[in-house]
Amino acid sequence: MNKQNEKTVQKREANELPSALEDISNLLKGKKPAVFLDYDGCLTPIVKDPDKAFLAPEMRETLQQLARVSFVAVVSGRDRANVENFVQLDNLYFAGSHGFDISGPNNMHTEPGGAKEALPALEKADKELKDKLQDVEGAWVERKRYAIAVHYRNVADDDLVEKVKKVTAEVLQKHPELKEGLGKKIIELKPNLDWHKGRAVLWLMDELKLNQPEIVPLYIGDDITDEDAFASLQGQGVGILVGEHDDRTAASYHLKDVEEVKKFLESLTHHLKNE
Numbered sequence: 001m002n003k004q005n006e007k008t009v010q011k012r013e014a015n016e017l018p019s020a021l022e023d024i025s026n027l028l029k030g031k032k033p034a035v036f037l038d039y040d041g042c043l044t045p046i047v048k049d050p051d052k053a054f055l056a057p058e059m060r061e062t063l064q065q066l067a068r069v070s071f072v073a074v075v076s077g078r079d080r081a082n083v084e085n086f087v088q089l090d091n092l093y094f095a096g097s098h099g100f101d102i103s104g105p106n107n108m109h110t111e112p113g114g115a116k117e118a119l120p121a122l123e124k125a126d127k128e129l130k131d132k133l134q135d136v137e138g139a140w141v142e143r144k145r146y147a148i149a150v151h152y153r154n155v156a157d158d159d160l161v162e163k164v165k166k167v168t169a170e171v172l173q174k175h176p177e178l179k180e181g182l183g184k185k186i187i188e189l190k191p192n193l194d195w196h197k198g199r200a201v202l203w204l205m206d207e208l209k210l211n212q213p214e215i216v217p218l219y220i221g222d223d224i225t226d227e228d229a230f231a232s233l234q235g236q237g238v239g240i241l242v243g244e245h246d247d248r249t250a251a252s253y254h255l256k257d258v259e260e261v262k263k264f265l266e267s268l269t270h271h272l273k274n275e
């Protein structure tokens with residue numbers, strides 16, 4: 001049993017949470033932050049075409065400034081190489097495929113979740129999904145190293161959305177090495193392992209010796225997959241939910257949107273430079 005399963009996770013409605021912008025000193029409680037950031041919906045707004053979720057130059061500058069005074073990692077459901085390519089900053093850490101694939105400065109690269117054995121199943125499922133969904137207009141099968149996202153944001157017809165969901169469930173059933181994950185207008189197929197964004201954050205904290213009494217991990221994200229990170233950090237760090245998703249949240253603070261994330265990161269940098 002892992003640590004997260006041992007503890008009771010407290011969940012609240014997003015609208016009950018205080019804004020993270022209100023009082024940064026209180027949020028940090030005199031500690032130095034280690035900052036973990038989701039990508040889509042957090043650093044960039046949600047857009048129709050996932051290949052066009054470009055990082056704004058101003059947000060890149062904000063991240064660059066913050067990384068000069070703090071540890072910064074991007075923890076994404078995207079393929080690691082894909083999100084690295086969008087961010088284009090070589091002093092950050094990156095955890096892609098929901099934390100299964102991790103890289104960092106000085107050529108650090110590691111795959112701590114043990115997902116290699118799921119590669120043949122991912123390979124087969126990817127082919128099956130592409131084959132069965134090729135005629136569904138707007139559906140898109142996105143292969144990441146350790147996950148597949150089946151996108152239905154651009155499928156206009158409700159019956160066709162149902163078809164996408166049915167086909168995905170059927171493919172998933174054929175591969176016990178894989179399990180379902182949900183996100184914003186996507187169904188994901190991921191390795192059927194006890195590993196997620198939260199485990200990746202705890203792994204990085206441990207590996208990089210950030211588990212110090214004077215350091216507080218902050219995790220900022222908008223989606224259901226970020227809940228694993230909020231839950232993993234409860235009692236030890238700070239979870240900040242951006243916007244809302246369909247469920248209650250284990251985060252303890254809230255930011256409205258990507259613009260507020262940028263403001264928060266700028267305030268954090270300012271605070272760290274002036275302490």
Ligand SMILES: O=P(O)(O)OC[C@H]1O[C@H](O[C@H]2O[C@H](CO)[C@@H](O)[C@H](O)[C@H]2O)[C@H](O)[C@@H](O)[C@@H]1O
Pocket residue numbers: 038039040041045046047048049050051053075076077078079142144149151153183184185186223225
């Ligand atoms: O963990 P994240 O960095 O937030 O990645 C989650 C998924 O993000 C992408 O899909 C989402 O964003 C797209 C672009 O805004 C949007 O079109 C889609 O509907 C969203 O689900 C990405 O394509 C996925 O691979 C990630 O898992």
